[in-house]
Amino acid sequence: MAVVETRGLTKVFKEGQLGAVNNVDLVTREGEFLVFLGPSGSGKTTLLRMIAGLEQPTAGEILIGGNVVNHLSPRERRIAMVFQSYALYPHLSVYNNIAFPLKAQKIKKELHREKVEWASSLLGIGGLLDRKPRELSGGERQRVALARAIVREPTVFLLDEPLSNLDAKLRASAREDLEQFHKRIGTTTIYVTHDQVEAMAMGDRIVVLHQGFVRQIGTPKEVYDDPADTFVATFLGSPPMNLLESDDVVVGFRPEHFLPADRLREGSRIPLRFRVTYLEFLGAERILYGSLAGSRFEEKEVLSRLPAAVSEAFQVASVYDFGVASESLRFFDRQSEKRTQPKAIAWQ
């Protein structure tokens, strides 16, 4: 078990261009499940590959267990990685796939069977050992990849979008399996994904990346409730946070906090008129699309997300009394887009 740390880590692929990863400082905690979350092209996979030793950083340091590992090759870093495509060796049986790291690291042959059986039973694939990868389903392949990763008992686990090749239903159960698995083995794990639901559900902490910069590091609750800037505010949450520009600040509030006025306490309520233009019924909730009416934010587009418990009927093209509690507001600097102190702003 070990802590991974990066100091000023930077990767520039083409000189003169913006880096794929820029000046990233982060430290994992012992046994933590850390998620790198960002849209495609945000540098999360490059960051992971640098930690694995598959890419050389342009600048900065990587430490695993307190030692600088920049000069070490992937095999010397005692890490395990699960790839997006699983990268199972197509010409080897499941048994030999799982035993591959043991052979490669010249671990005594007598120990192989025992270790492979331990890893495969942990993942419930003991019955598949004689098959070839092409004879396995997507979920089984993922388990083989995980078994191959744990068999040598690594100090750190790196997972690169391991669920993205599974269909939606399998993904949910595989997510749960992964969480259980992490709880059982307790190894420090870094998990890359572009799926915010995965990140929120699995991460002890989330590192939000955008254009190679770390935008925020925090628990799922922190990044959702207290986004550090407007990118995090709109990237997390579906639908995203409503943002209104007012002078030098941007005011944000989540769609689930933008409710019919009578649902909010009178004292802290900021009343807003809402013209509904489109309605989506999603079963457990409704999404109302529309714009503000009759204030200085006239025509600004906003969304409201109503739980099933709110049963009022809403008509398209009608205007309703809505509002948002003042404690639900988040303020950002308009220039830097960073979070700022709450400010009094004129609403009308």
Add this chain to the structure above:
Amino acid sequence: MLGHWSVIVAFSVVLAFPFYWMLITTFKQTSDLYDITNNPFIFNARPTLEHLRLLFGETLYLRWVGNTALAGALVVFITLLLALPAAYALARLTGNWGQRLGIAIFLTYLVPPTLLFIPLSRVISLLGLQDTIWSVVVVYPSFTIPFSTWLLMGFFKSIPKELEDAAMVDGLTRFGAFVKLVIPISVSGILTVVIFAFTLVTQEFVYALTFIAPEAHQMVGVGVPTFLVRGDVYYWGSLMAACLITSLPIALVYNLFLDRFIAGFTVGAVK
């Protein structure tokens, strides 16, 4: 269904006919062979072993076959030794230049031997290799390597990079990943190269003719026509016997690995 079978039968007949022709000619008496009133497709007189006796008894046919097999094995070995790492490096490690360089290397394969044999014969005599099979062992790789490199490049490119990344994380060096992972996965491509290089050695004529004169050191492709066509006399029976014996093993190997061979060529072609 009928169309399907008629195509198969038609092709089988076309492909099997040369073998049948070689086979009956091998055992036909010369008088039977030259009598144009006879039906040429069957034996009209008793079969004879005379042509085989001539081939094995009065020429160094077995020696030539041995020379060719040895040269073939050496050329295959040299080709693999150089083309495998070259193709891997061009496919993986040289970035944008790899592809262009690969095509440039392939282009050298297109220079015809009839242009090259004069300068190369100077090289051979400088090296003192004339009149030995080492002359062709040195020269043949100059055209088996470019083609094989190009073919293997296509193969290596079709292997996902993540596989090698995984192998390196799992504890191998890049060279280890190449030997223990890339090569076993590329067996079809390697087999294609082996067959290609070997058949090239058995059929090549120009270099083998110009570089080697003594009977004992001939390659089979030159020795057979040189010593079984005397003046204007063609020893058809012995010629056919020689061709049959040389071509059968290669045909069998081709058939045995046909599927992998096709996979080898199509991957190379598409990528």
